[in-house]
Amino acid sequence: MIESALNRILQPGAITPVYQPIFRLNGGTPRIDGVECLSRGPRGTNFEAADVLFEYVRLKREESLVDRACIAAAFRGASTLPSSLRLGVNVHASTLGRDHGFIGFLEGTAAATGIALSRVVIEVIEHAPSWDGLSFQSTLEQLRQLGMAIALDDVGLGQSNFKMILDVRPDYLKLDRYFVDGCFADPHRRAVITALRTLARDFDAEIVAEGVETADDAATLQGLGITLMQGFHFAHPLPLDAPFWSAAAPSCHSQ
Amino acid sequence: MRSDGGARSERILIVDDEELIVVAMRRYFEGLGYTVDSAHELEEAQALLAKRRYDLVICDLRLTGIGGVEGLQIVSDIHQRSSDTRVILLSAYGTPEIERESYNRGADAFLHKPKSMMEIANVAVNLLDQR
Numbered sequence: 014m015i016e017s018a019l020n021r022i023l024q025p026g027a028i029t030p031v032y033q034p035i036f037r038l039n040g041g042t043p044r045i046d047g048v049e050c051l052s053r054g055p056r057g058t059n060f061e062a063a064d065v066l067f068e069y070v071r072l073k074r075e076e077s078l079v080d081r082a083c084i085a086a087a088f089r090g091a092s093t094l095p096s097s098l099r100l101g102v103n104v105h106a107s108t109l110g111r112d113h114g115f116i117g118f119l120e121g122t123a124a125a126t127g128i129a130l131s132r133v134v135i136e137v138i139e140h141a142p143s144w145d146g147l148s149f150q151s152t153l154e155q156l157r158q159l160g161m162a163i164a165l166d167d168v169g170l171g172q173s174n175f176k177m178i179l180d181v182r183p184d185y186l187k188l189d190r191y192f193v194d195g196c197f198a199d200p201h202r203r204a205v206i207t208a209l210r211t212l213a214r215d216f217d218a219e220i221v222a223e224g225v226e227t228a229d230d231a232a233t234l235q236g237l238g239i240t241l242m243q244g245f246h247f248a249h250p251l252p253l254d255a256p257f258w259s260a261a262a263p264s265c266h267s268q
Numbered sequence: 269m270r271s272d273g274g275a276r277s278e279r280i281l282i283v284d285d286e287e288l289i290v291v292a293m294r295r296y297f298e299g300l301g302y303t304v305d306s307a308h309e310l311e312e313a314q315a316l317l318a319k320r321r322y323d324l325v326i327c328d329l330r331l332t333g334i335g336g337v338e339g340l341q342i343v344s345d346i347h348q349r350s351s352d353t354r355v356i357l358l359s360a361y362g363t364p365e366i367e368r369e370s371y372n373r374g375a376d377a378f379l380h381k382p383k384s385m386m387e388i389a390n391v392a393v394n395l396l397d398q399r
Contacts, residue, residue: 018312068315
């Protein structure tokens with residue numbers, strides 16, 4: 014019998030963080046506003062692919078353990094990135110609703126790695142809708158009190174629906190790539206984006222368009238009033254040793 | 269059976285909790301030119317099946333070593349997702365009831381261990397060629 018895959022994933026150093034820049038386009042040159050911290054599982058295993066890693070974790074119902082491991086790896090790496098960058102980290106809603114030590118873990122990890130919590134954006138992802146709603150809301154409130162912003166991931170798909178928008182009251186709505194890809198040529202996609210932009214304004218939130226892969230789609234989104242974008246058109250998820258970071262540092266927002 | 273090792277487009281998933289069996293089957297089917305992934309536990313296989321498309325799954329009935337029948341769960345999962353994927357269940361402990369149940373759930377073949385690699389490959393290639 015071989016070692017459990019979960020044990021391998023949770024080994025120190027098994028999670029490799031990569032960072033995908035999020036750009037702000039206010040006319041002129043795009044500026045890096047922040048990064049989304051993404052995770053890759055142990056090298057040479059099926060879990061190196063993030064989609065397989067997190068599907069497995071959800072099937073094992075160990076979202077909280079793995080969310081913590083990914084955040085710890087992301088914060089450790091991010092301590093070398095420009096301190097002006099916001100850091101988006103993905104957290105399952107079930108972790109926020111069930112892991113009563115999560116806030117303490119975040120504070121401790123941030124302190125140990127020198128990350129200011131005011132830089133952190135908690136990107137809420139959800140695949141299993143059953144969790145303690147009161148505990149979830151209480152955790153969100155505590156995150157805000159500590160200075161963190163809240164984003165709702167994959168807006169428009171699956172569980173990230175209008176109920177979640179009401180429950181989370183996010184600072185950022187991350188528009189799923191499904192609606193972004195091809196919006197240049199598709200009036201129906203543009204109609205959905207326009208509706209979500211209006212919704213975001215009414216919630217005093219900003220839209221982040223994910224999966225922007227072409228200049229045409231980027232220009233279309235800009236024309237629709239979307240200013241925050243991430244995707245291969247701008248930059249792939251990058252390891253810390255990518256030359257991009259030293260070259261990009263001067264163009265980061267100062268805050 | 270084709271055995272020239274030329275590249276083939278079909279993708280195979282091998283599921284077994286015994287690493288030696290997984291390694292041996294991987295080598296054999298990769299040698300036949302197939303693209304092969306492998307998984308060692310139920311949830312790992314389910315995660316791959318949720319995110320990737322396979323032409324054939326070769327799966328041991330027991331994945332925990334404590335008398336489970338996880339292979340039946342995998343057969344059910346596959347047939348909920350895709351009628352295109354062929355499934356071979358392998359077992360050293362298969363009773364007639366379990367064999368019947370595996371076919372009811374949609375398995376394409378149920379092989380009683382021990383079987384040689386060539387016997388398994390013969391069944392696999394025939395199933396793939398029938399698609």
